[in-house]
Amino acid sequence: AQKITQTQPGMFVQEKEAVTLDCTYDTSDQSYGLFWYKQPSSGEMIFLIYQGSYDEQNATEGRYSLNFQKARKSANLVISASQLGDSAMYFCAMREGIRTGANNLFFGTGTRLTVIP
Amino acid sequence: DTEVTQTPKHLVMGMTNKKSLKCEQHMGHRAMYWYKQKAKKPPELMFVYSYEKLSINESVPSRFSPECPNSSLLNLHLHALQPEDSALYLCASSLEPGAYEQYFGPGTRLTVT
Numbered sequence: 001a002q003k004i005t006q007t008q009p010g011m012f013v014q015e016k017e018a019v020t021l022d023c024t025y026d027t028s029d030q031s032y033g034l035f036w037y038k039q040p041s042s043g044e045m046i047f048l049i050y051q052g053s054y055d056e057q058n059a060t061e062g063r064y065s066l067n068f069q070k071a072r073k074s075a076n077l078v079i080s081a082s083q084l085g086d087s088a089m090y091f092c093a094m095r096e097g098i099r100t101g102a103n104n105l106f107f108g109t110g111t112r113l114t115v116i117p
Numbered sequence: 118d119t120e121v122t123q124t125p126k127h128l129v130m131g132m133t134n135k136k137s138l139k140c141e142q143h144m145g146h147r148a149m150y151w152y153k154q155k156a157k158k159p160p161e162l163m164f165v166y167s168y169e170k171l172s173i174n175e176s177v178p179s180r181f182s183p184e185c186p187n188s189s190l191l192n193l194h195l196h197a198l199q200p201e202d203s204a205l206y207l208c209a210s211s212l213e214p215g216a217y218e219q220y221f222g223p224g225t226r227l228t229v230t
Contacts, residue, residue, distance in 0.1 A: 033217060043205050045160065045221035052217075091159055104173070105219065107159030 003027065004092050004108035012114050013082045020067070021077040021111045023092030029053075034075040035093040035105070036066065038086075045091070051075055079113075087115045120144075121222035123208050129228045130198065138193040138225045140208030148214040149191040151183060152207040154224070160207055166191060167214040198229045 005024045013019035025034065036048040051059045051066045059066040067076040079086055092108040121142045130136050140149065148167050152160035165173035166185040174183075180202075182194040191208055205226050209219040 035218065037221075043207070043224040043226070045207060045209070047218045047220065050217050093159075104162060107161075109159055 006108035146210035
């Protein structure tokens with residue numbers, strides 16, 4: 001079974017609007033971490049935001065926020081006030097066994113976001 | 118310095134060639150990673166080094182040989198590759214093996230002819 005599912009292969013958003021990128025995950029671990037990375041066409045994976053399974057508040061980093069719904073096993077990324085530079089591939093990822101120091105980072109298939117001027 | 122660097126940026130090699138990819142970080146991170154990313158696919162973990170020791174090998178063929186000469190440097194030696202090995206090879210590092218975020222380098226685009 002897929003550990004991370006991103007159901008939107010591509011998304012379009014008007015500049016200055018907000019956009020939500022969907023991510024659902026599957027794990028039986030109690031301790032896990034959820035990540036969002038941005039990958040521009042240059043190839044570099046840029047870390048955006050992290051949410052721990054025990055964090056009670058949704059993570060926020062500038063224009064990025066993570067809508068974490070633990071019971072639904074979803075970790076959607078919200079980008080507010082979209083900019084042209086936000087056009088990129090976005091990957092949701094999960095690491096299980098955070099407290100045991102496990103290293104495997106499982107990635108979803110990604111969502112390509114295009115910001116329209 | 119919050120950067121992971123990778124060289125070369127692009128590499129074209131024949132199936133009989135031997136080449137190496139290099140990754141460097143000067144953030145004092147003690148875990149380093151190699152990922153392989155095929156076009157339009159997510160990255161897949163290949164190797165993990167923790168404190169300069171190989172801790173994870175995700176059943177990678179022996180034609181890929183990792184090396185960690187010191188805590189700042191990670192190499193990936195390539196020999197007798199196949200055309201299907203063409204991909205973007207990403208290096209990453211994290212402060213500790215179980216640390217939250219991994220910092221990625223820009224990758225090496227490898228083409229095997």
